[in-house]
Amino acid sequence: MSSVDATGLAHHFEDLEQQHESATLGMWAFLITEIMFFGGLFGAYVVYRTMYPEAWENGSKELDVFLGALNTTVLIGSSLTMALAVRSAQHGKNRQVIGFTFLTMVLGFVFLGVKIVEYHAKWEHHLIPGPHFMFEGHLGGHEELFFALYFVMTGTHAFHMIIGAGLMIWVILKAARNEYTPQHHSHVEMIGLYWHFVDIVWIFLFPLLYLLGRHGHASIGH
Amino acid sequence: MSSTVAPHAAAPRPDLPATDGHAVEPRENYLNVDYGWKSWLLSTDHKRIAVMYLITIMFMILVGGSFAILLRLELATPAGDLLQSETYNKIFTMHGVVMVFFFLIPGIPAVLGNFLVPIMIGAKDLAFPKINLLSYYIFLAGITLTLIAVAMGGVDTGWTFYTPYSSTYANSQVALAAIAVFVTGFSSILTGLNFIVTVHKMRAPGMTWFRLPLFIWAQYATSLIIMLGTPVIAITVALVGLERLFHIGIFDPTYGGDPVLFQHMFWFYSHPAVYIMILPAMGVMSELVTAFSKKRVFGYHIMAFSTLAIAVIGFFVWGHHLFVSGQSTYAGVMFSVITMLVAVPSAIKVFNWVSTMYRGDVWLTTPMCFAIAFLGLFTVGGLTGIFLGAMGFDIHVHDTYFVVAHFHYVMVGGMVTAFFGGIHFWWPKMFGRMYPENMGRISAAIIFIGFNLTFFPQFILGYMGMPRRYHFYPEEWQVLNVLSTAGATLLGTGYLLPMIYLPWSLKFGKVASKNPWGAKGLEWQIDSPPTTFNFDKVPIVTEEAYAYPEGSRHQREAEVV
Numbered sequence: 217m218s219s220v221d222a223t224g225l226a227h228h229f230e231d232l233e234q235q236h237e238s239a240t241l242g243m244w245a246f247l248i249t250e251i252m253f254f255g256g257l258f259g260a261y262v263v264y265r266t267m268y269p270e271a272w273e274n275g276s277k278e279l280d281v282f283l284g285a286l287n288t289t290v291l292i293g294s295s296l297t298m299a300l301a302v303r304s305a306q307h308g309k310n311r312q313v314i315g316f317t318f319l320t321m322v323l324g325f326v327f328l329g330v331k332i333v334e335y336h337a338k339w340e341h342h343l344i345p346g347p348h349f350m351f352e353g354h355l356g357g358h359e360e361l362f363f364a365l366y367f368v369m370t371g372t373h374a375f376h377m378i379i380g381a382g383l384m385i386w387v388i389l390k391a392a393r394n395e396y397t398p399q400h401h402s403h404v405e406m407i408g409l410y411w412h413f414v415d416i417v418w419i420f421l422f423p424l425l426y427l428l429g430r431h432g433h434a435s436i437g438h
Numbered sequence: 439m440s441s442t443v444a445p446h447a448a449a450p451r452p453d454l455p456a457t458d459g460h461a462v463e464p465r466e467n468y469l470n471v472d473y474g475w476k477s478w479l480l481s482t483d484h485k486r487i488a489v490m491y492l493i494t495i496m497f498m499i500l501v502g503g504s505f506a507i508l509l510r511l512e513l514a515t516p517a518g519d520l521l522q523s524e525t526y527n528k529i530f531t532m533h534g535v536v537m538v539f540f541f542l543i544p545g546i547p548a549v550l551g552n553f554l555v556p557i558m559i560g561a562k563d564l565a566f567p568k569i570n571l572l573s574y575y576i577f578l579a580g581i582t583l584t585l586i587a588v589a590m591g592g593v594d595t596g597w598t599f600y601t602p603y604s605s606t607y608a609n610s611q612v613a614l615a616a617i618a619v620f621v622t623g624f625s626s627i628l629t630g631l632n633f634i635v636t637v638h639k640m641r642a643p644g645m646t647w648f649r650l651p652l653f654i655w656a657q658y659a660t661s662l663i664i665m666l667g668t669p670v671i672a673i674t675v676a677l678v679g680l681e682r683l684f685h686i687g688i689f690d691p692t693y694g695g696d697p698v699l700f701q702h703m704f705w706f707y708s709h710p711a712v713y714i715m716i717l718p719a720m721g722v723m724s725e726l727v728t729a730f731s732k733k734r735v736f737g738y739h740i741m742a743f744s745t746l747a748i749a750v751i752g753f754f755v756w757g758h759h760l761f762v763s764g765q766s767t768y769a770g771v772m773f774s775v776i777t778m779l780v781a782v783p784s785a786i787k788v789f790n791w792v793s794t795m796y797r798g799d800v801w802l803t804t805p806m807c808f809a810i811a812f813l814g815l816f817t818v819g820g821l822t823g824i825f826l827g828a829m830g831f832d833i834h835v836h837d838t839y840f841v842v843a844h845f846h847y848v849m850v851g852g853m854v855t856a857f858f859g860g861i862h863f864w865w866p867k868m869f870g871r872m873y874p875e876n877m878g879r880i881s882a883a884i885i886f887i888g889f890n891l892t893f894f895p896q897f898i899l900g901y902m903g904m905p906r907r908y909h910f911y912p913e914e915w916q917v918l919n920v921l922s923t924a925g926a927t928l929l930g931t932g933y934l935l936p937m938i939y940l941p942w943s944l945k946f947g948k949v950a951s952k953n954p955w956g957a958k959g960l961e962w963q964i965d966s967p968p969t970t971f972n973f974d975k976v977p978i979v980t981e982e983a984y985a986y987p988e989g990s991r992h993q994r995e996a997e998v999v
């Protein structure tokens with residue numbers, strides 16, 4: 217059975233170093249699968265953007281750059297607090313881990329809250345793809361593809377953030393039991409890597425969806 | 439390491455009484471350590487998880503196989519009498535979905551890989567035992583969803599889920615099947631991730647990269663493909679599901695969506711998936727051929743590198759599925775050329791296995807019979823793959839039985855044959871009992887004959903133009919179809935035999951020694967069945983893989999004289 221001793225070493229590893237290295241490699245490998253997962257969506261984005269540049273510009277202009285930029289700032293801030301939480305765990309300061317992780321979670325929820333405001337606005341403007349989609353008074357159109365990808369990409373991203381927030385509750389519970397020591401803090405580091413990855417995805421989503429082609433004159437495609 | 443293995447001449451043979459099978463109380467091992475059902479269902483022992491996978495996958499073979507029998511029965515007569523077209527479409531779809539996602543892809547990695555990867559590299563377990571158990575339950579969830587989809591009426595899109603039929607028009611359980619494939623994908627991602635980390639971080643002292651058994655190289659390369667490919671199919675089927683549920687338009691031409699984009703995304707994974715199925719089989723082959731030729735594998739390094747080469751090149755050939763989908767001619771030519779490149783490392787492997795057998799001490803046990811069957815069947819499958827990679831010929835036989843015959847030669851003739859060979863080879867290690875040797879040889883022979891009888895006529899039918907996926911055909915093709923159905927009956931019998939005598943041997947088989955084959959490799963130095971942590975103390979590896987005595991059989995015999 218998978219038993220763990222008092223220092224946090226699982227039975228099948230030789231030492232804590234091997235265990236930590238395995239966890240780190242596993243997390244990076246997992247992030248590579250995540251890149252391929254989002255890669256499929258980015259691939260579809262590139263194909264359709266090349267096919268319908270005008271629709272993409274029109275779609276971009278419907279998005280709220282201010283809220284997008286605000287969310288970018290919030291997420292970068294949360295990456296900072298996450299990094300501080302990891303640092304605290306490395307020093308075995310469990311109270312600080314709780315504080316910084318909690319702050320990261322709060323920033324994550326601010327991001328999701330802003331996203332809900334944005335989604336709601338799209339709902340009111342009939343920009344949700346499906347039978348009720350309307351763009352500038354017309355049914356359908358290639359703009360619908362833009363919004364389909366917008367919702368799938370930002371939705372998948374938001375889903376990853378919710379998972380991240382769930383993992384942070386776990387970190388807080390462990391820190392509350394003073395489980396992190398300078399030798400044993402892999403969980404926090406792994407969740408930190410995950411959180412930074414989710415941030416980086418947004419760093420790509422924001423310019424691709426909100427900024428690119430915003431000031432164009434619908435002439436690239438001709 | 440070398441000191442513990444009996445010299446070749448003294449290697450016990452299964453026809454002789456097992457040497458350490460005294461009537462003493464058997465030592466504690468991973469099977470008898472605890473009999474409670476919880477100790478199985480919640481086990482994080484890689485060997486127990488492998489056994490659970492084995493049972494589950496055998497069940498799925500029976501499900502997928504019964505669909506195949508229905509298909510062949512329908513095709514015994516030209517008229518569509520047994521099944522109507524809608525039912526037939528559902529049956530061939532479910533045959534494909536079950537066999538591809540629940541047998542061919544997980545088969546060797548999840549069963550033999552789970553059991554052997556830690557043992558072969560000298561570790562106590564995989565790097566993440568709990569994730570390993572999780573992957574099994576995700577797999578079960580995928581199976582459950584699939585079976586629910588079948589119970590609710592099934593899917594009729596073909597296992598390829600081509601849009602826009604699947605996303606807009608099909609009137610069957612596409613969304614549920616898509617979710618099932620999505621979920622199952624995570625099971626294979628977690629297994630692949632576990633193998634990669636285990637091979638990197640858990641090797642015993644002295645187990646350098648170029649001392650790894652080729653089976654491990656194969657599992658490693660397969661895991662790379664799983665990690666890079668499976669997430670793409672996950673997002674692809676997720677988009678099909680979303681399209682179906684919410685009509686978002688991504689693959690719907692009405693909104694400017696491109697159904698061919700689906701084909702690109704689908705085959706970006708599903709061509710490499712072919713190598714997820716065949717690379718582990720090639721890994722098993724290398725183990726069988728060396729063990730039963732009593733010779734070091736011919737060209738170890740090139741075997742390892744050709745494994746990686748297949749994994750890498752395999753990611754750049756997906757367009758050969760789109761020769762008639764409106765892909766540009768230039769793209770087609772490039773995909774055609776790269777496709778043929780894959781033949782190079784594959785052929786290297788076949789040549790090296792044959793060279794390993796050449797002047798070796800070939801011992802025709804059941805696993806070796808399966809290995810030789812693999813050589814023949816895989817060669818036919820691989821060569822016809824080159825035919826299909828050539829654009830001109832492919833356009834002639836596209837969507838005909840030629841394609842069906844080709845991929846069955848690779849998948850069934852290749853992967854399934856190696857799977858059965860591997861199961862027989864490691865059966866004594868897994869369960870501590872010998873299977874009945876002659877029954878094994880007979881079933882290998884039946885499978886080889888039945889397989890060729892089933893699928894060779896399909897090459898001819900396809901060349902004559904019989905399209906796949908129809909439940910009726912003109913009368914002049916009946917003779918070949920009846921041959922194929924007769925072959926399928928034989929083939930089914932061949933597969934059923936091991937499913938009967940293997941469980942039988944658990945109770946009535948001879949007790950197996952540590953190393954009934956006199957084979958090299960860490961797994962043959964530990965108990966059969968192994969203890970829970972595999973090794974009493976960490977092994978220290980001091981020699982290359984397959985360090986059989988140098989020189990051919992004749993030279994060795996001369997030395998003895």
Ligand SMILES: [Cu+2]
Nearest residue numbers: 709756758759
């Ligand atoms: Cu292919």
